[in-house]
Amino acid sequence: MGTTLKLKTKEYTKEKFYDNLLRVKIKVKYKKLGKERAWGLADSDGTVYIDSRLKGKKALEILIHECVHLLWKEENEEEVISKSISLCNAIWNQRYRRIEEDKEQLLQDGTL
Numbered sequence: 001m002g003t004t005l006k007l008k009t010k011e012y013t014k015e016k017f018y019d020n021l022l023r024v025k026i027k028v029k030y031k032k033l034g035k036e037r038a039w040g041l042a043d044s045d046g047t048v049y050i051d052s053r054l055k056g057k058k059a060l061e062i063l064i065h066e067c068v069h070l071l072w073k074e075e076n077e078e079e080v081i082s083k084s085i086s087l088c089n090a091i092w093n094q095r096y097r098r099i100e101e102d103k104e105q106l107l108q109d110g111t112l
């Protein structure tokens, strides 16, 4: 078999190692998270929940923050915050922005 690599305590072949790294699929869902007293949550099933009221840079920060939790499960909260702010600033400073969904609000003449 190919080169053996270590991921945490398990040993994998090179192919299995990268397969394992690529397997993290993150699903993003939006909802109001008032009861959880958080702007975002990361579920171990690979779903991140983002408060639907968040906008702009804060929404990006929280999305990245929750993804970092899923990708680096062993990191503590301070490390997650630090990494997510660095990533958020780098992405934001390159002028990446979210495209707002078209609102279904009619003009005064009844057209969209």
Ligand SMILES: [Zn+2]
Pocket (backbone or CB within 6 Å): 065, 069, 077, 080
């Ligand atoms: Zn966190």
